[in-house]
Amino acid sequence: MTLNCARCRAPGAALMSFSYEDKAVWLDDILEVVQPYGYILCADHADRMIPPQGWTLSDRRTVTRLFAPVHVA
Numbered sequence: 476m477t478l479n480c481a482r483c484r485a486p487g488a489a490l491m492s493f494s495y496e497d498k499a500v501w502l503d504d505i506l507e508v509v510q511p512y513g514y515i516l517c518a519d520h521a522d523r524m525i526p527p528q529g530w531t532l533s534d535r536r537t538v539t540r541l542f543a544p545v546h547v548a
Contacts, residue, residue, distance in 0.1 A: 478505060480517035489521035489536055490514070500526040502534045 478487035492513035493500045502521050503513075516524070526532040 478515045480520055481514040482520050483517060485517035485519070487515035488518035489516045491516050491521065491524065493530075498527075498530040500524070500530055500532045502532070502536055504536050 479485065480487055487505055490503045490505050490513045491500065492503070502516075502524060505515065521536075524532060
């Protein structure tokens with residue numbers, strides 16, 4: 476079964492979940508067992524994820540990305 480990005484329908488690469496109470500967002504690997512919570516994101520959307528102001532983002536994916544996002548000042 477192929478899981479697609481909730482934003483663009485590209486093949487899924489990460490699971491995004493969040494907690495309003497903790498003001499936290501997590502990016503995790505997609506497991507073979509589909510979790511009943513969170514949103515599937517493609518690699519592009521996961522790599523560009525920016526949490527709301529005042530929230531934290533924890534990227535807990537174990538896959539090594541070949542290219543890291545470039546931030547130019």
